Amino acid sequence: MLKKNYTNIDGMLHIGGLSVEYLRKKYGTPLYIYDQKLIKDTARAFRENFKSDIFASEVSFASKAGSNLYLLGLIKNEGLFLDTVSIGEMYIGMKAGFEPKKIHLHGNNKTKEELVFAIENKIGTIIIDSYEEFLFLEEILKEMDEKMDCLLRINPDVKTSTHKYIQTSNADSKFGINIRDEKIESYIKEMAQSQFVNLLGFHAHIGSQVMEVGFFEEEAKILFDFTKKMQDLTDQSFSHLNLGGGFGVRQNKNDKDFDLEKFLRDFAKIIEEKIKDYKLKITRVGIEPGRSMINQAGTTIYSVGSVKHTLEGLPLVFVDGGMSDNIRPSLYGAKYDALIANRLDDKNYEKFRVGGKFCESGDILIEETDLPYPKRGDILAIENTGAYSLAMSSNYNKLPKPTVVFVEDGKDYLAVKRETLDDLIKNDCEYKGE
Numbered sequence: 001m002l003k004k005n006y007t008n009i010d011g012m013l014h015i016g017g018l019s020v021e022y023l024r025k026k027y028g029t030p031l032y033i034y035d036q037k038l039i040k041d042t043a044r045a046f047r048e049n050f051k052s053d054i055f056a057s058e059v060s061f062a063s064k065a066g067s068n069l070y071l072l073g074l075i076k077n078e079g080l081f082l083d084t085v086s087i088g089e090m091y092i093g094m095k096a097g098f099e100p101k102k103i104h105l106h107g108n109n110k111t112k113e114e115l116v117f118a119i120e121n122k123i124g125t126i127i128i129d130s131y132e133e134f135l136f137l138e139e140i141l142k143e144m145d146e147k148m149d150c151l152l153r154i155n156p157d158v159k160t161s162t163h164k165y166i167q168t169s170n171a172d173s174k175f176g177i178n179i180r181d182e183k184i185e186s187y188i189k190e191m192a193q194s195q196f197v198n199l200l201g202f203h204a205h206i207g208s209q210v211m212e213v214g215f216f217e218e219e220a221k222i223l224f225d226f227t228k229k230m231q232d233l234t235d236q237s238f239s240h241l242n243l244g245g246g247f248g249v250r251q252n253k254n255d256k257d258f259d260l261e262k263f264l265r266d267f268a269k270i271i272e273e274k275i276k277d278y279k280l281k282i283t284r285v286g287i288e289p290g291r292s293m294i295n296q297a298g299t300t301i302y303s304v305g306s307v308k309h310t311l312e313g314l315p316l317v318f319v320d321g322g323m324s325d326n327i328r329p330s331l332y333g334a335k336y337d338a339l340i341a342n343r344l345d346d347k348n349y350e351k352f353r354v355g356g357k358f359c360e361s362g363d364i365l366i367e368e369t370d371l372p373y374p375k376r377g378d379i380l381a382i383e384n385t386g387a388y389s390l391a392m393s394s395n396y397n398k399l400p401k402p403t404v405v406f407v408e409d410g411k412d413y414l415a416v417k418r419e420t421l422d423d424l425i426k427n428d429c430e431y432k433g434e
């Protein structure tokens with residue numbers, strides 16, 4: 001099992017061998033702390049468990065879950081590929097040292113600028129999202145006299161159990177072409193004959209934070225069925241298959257554990273069997289973990305301010321951050337637990353809400369958690385914030401974005417500096433009057 005490098009020394013939380021008090025003194029709060037060793041271990045777990053003798057496996061990190069030069073440099077060093085959905089993500093990926101051919105471009109509405117950038121920089125594959133986008137891309141490739149390796153995103157119509165905003169496989173989903181669309185065969189026939197688009201195979205991504213292995217098995221079965229059908233239809237064999245990401249993580253104490261390593265081994269076996277059963281010529285199978293690569297490695301620490309008792313509801317502990325550094329609770333009801341990280345041995349728990357400092361009633365980080373009575377100046381830590389919190393951060397209420405630090409074996413590595421007040425206005429233009 002993958003393990004966090006957390007320890008309790010005299011009641012003080014230590015991450016990667018460093019006390020959170022030391023880190024707060026050095027960097028201030030709010031502070032994102034990443035357990036560097038855990039990210040390396042997780043990347044290796046993906047590579048070592050999702051592998052096979054009959055297909056080449058390709059693990060791409062979905063960079064939207066978290067992307068800064070430091071993190072991507074670390075991921076690149078672990079030999080992974082990179083998924084991007086915009087020109088900015090491709091740009092950062094290349095700046096972090098990824099070879100362009102190890103970068104893939106996704107997205108349901110890629111702009112011409114993004115497609116041209118991908119083609120000019122010889123990005124690995126473009127994942128086409130619709131028939132209309134295929135025509136658009138073909139026209140651009142024709143103009144540039146270029147060819148591009150592509151996958152087509154299929155919506156396999158697998159209904160998962162997660163929040164609506166992170167489901168992607170419903171019949172009304174904005175992603176991919178639905179497998180039940182009656183025109184899909186004629187689309188694929190046309191794409192398979194294109195001089196410019198080299199259709200290598202199919203892609204699907206069923207949603208995010210999916211905890212049941214059965215959904216991925218169902219997805220794999222549907223995609224293999226489909227590939228076989230399309231192979232017969234087009235008289236062409238497809239060499240690539242990509243099954244997306246969405247592997248669940250344990251976010252709070254009520255969540256089940258998701259044994260990632262076992263899941264990956266089982267998943268690779270299922271895929272092998274299907275390739276053999278269907279006698280397919282698939283030589284490369286990809287997966288695209290985002291959340292499961294970095295979520296558990298991230299912890300956010302805050303300083304506690306006031307505690308307020310409202311007429312109804314649990315008392316509120318206020319912290320010096322909130323929805324600008326983690327919008328997930330307000331956006332789709334993500335649930336976390338908190339710790340008073342400088343008093344881990346104080347077990348006189350009461351129930352509290354944790355609220356942020358932003359001018360929105362919805363700025364509640366945690367609706368209910370057990371804490372010893374918090375005091376001003378305590379360190380409140382929220383675990384498992386590594387994915388999609390920093391990535392979705394904003395400057396709402398003009399709060400500078402927090403520092404990001406990586407820790408390993410008693411050393412701290414600054415990854416992103418805290419924004420300054422000047423950073424907040426660096427792109428603003430002054431009103432000069434008439």
Ligand SMILES: *Cc1c(COP(=O)(O)O)cnc(C)c1O
Pocket residue numbers: 062064065083106205207208209244245246247288289290291292
């Ligand atoms: C978001 C996304 C992923 C990663 O999802 P996680 O839930 O973070 O693992 C992978 N592939 C595609 C196409 C995505 O849009």
